[in-house]
Amino acid sequence: MEGKSLIGKTALVTGAAKRIGRAIALELAAQGANIAAHYRHSAGEAEELRREIESYQVNCWLVQADFAVRTEYESLVDAALDKAGALDILVNSASIFPPSTVHDCTWEDMSASMQINAWAPFYISRSFARKAGRGAIINLLDARIAGLDANHVAYLLSKQALESFTRLMALEFSPGVRVNGVAPGIILPPPATDDRSIKQMIPAVPLKRQGDVREIADAVLFLIKNEYITGQVVYVDGGGHLAGAKEHAHG
Ligand SMILES: NC(=O)c1ccc[n+]([C@@H]2O[C@H](COP(=O)([O-])OP(=O)(O)OC[C@H]3O[C@@H](n4cnc5c(N)ncnc54)[C@H](OP(=O)(O)O)[C@@H]3O)[C@@H](O)[C@H]2O)c1
Structure with missing residues (x-):
């Protein structure tokens, strides 16, 4: 997108150290x-990201x-506010992607x-909406929510729950805070796996290719910028x- 449209704004991005979260940040x-930039274990990658972000002449x-x-x-928004002073944008990208089936899914998997x-x-x-009072939230969902994925049952249900939370929060937090979702399809294979699983799934994709992390970041930016x-x-x-989203896997 053209121009620097977010000058003076501050965004909290979860799972920002690597992959899609990094591209969005x-x-x-x-x-x-x-x-x-939120991270869990990837302290080294987060530090590299901070240096790269600072090269854009903004704070990280x-x-x-x-x-x-x-x-x-529970304390993440306060911790980010302590450092940044104010927040205008929240992107929820951090996630886990464990396998589970109808036959073997446990309560521990589900919870x-x-x-x-x-x-x-x-x-x-909710903390962001209460404390910021205005702004934009983007939740990273998954195109699987449109269908079924029998190999990732707990994950599928969690993303469908987040989709419902997205719509519920959009109503409750308006007019001050907008809440939208981005549902990626086949973008990156899970960490520590190769591209083979992805290549097998491409024939089922109408546009016949894998997506790029920048295409996810573009959609996030569009939803942040369009205030209606x-x-x-x-x-x-x-x-x-x-x-048929059941064919998909990031996966
Ligand atoms: N990759 C795809 O093709 C694809 C497809 C559909 C949907 N999505 C969605 O898009 C988003 C980004 O995807 P991705 O593949 O980039 O994600 P990812 O690499 O699987 O995970 C992103 C980050 O989540 C953080 N995370 C994991 N467990 C956590 C925990 N217990 N607490 C806090 N943070 C935790 C990790 O941070 P650390 O590394 O710092 O530990 C990790 O780097 C996710 O919501 C995913 O479900 C991705």
């Missing part, structure tokens, strides 16, 4: 936003939290995915949700 910084603060620990996600992928972003969004959109989910998946 860099895009927002390139648009002039200061970044409060690092905030560490493990969303498996209640007190850590971990629900806590990290749905409850923590909801809680963080709330409660929407934008699928950035090459049309995959039309062809």
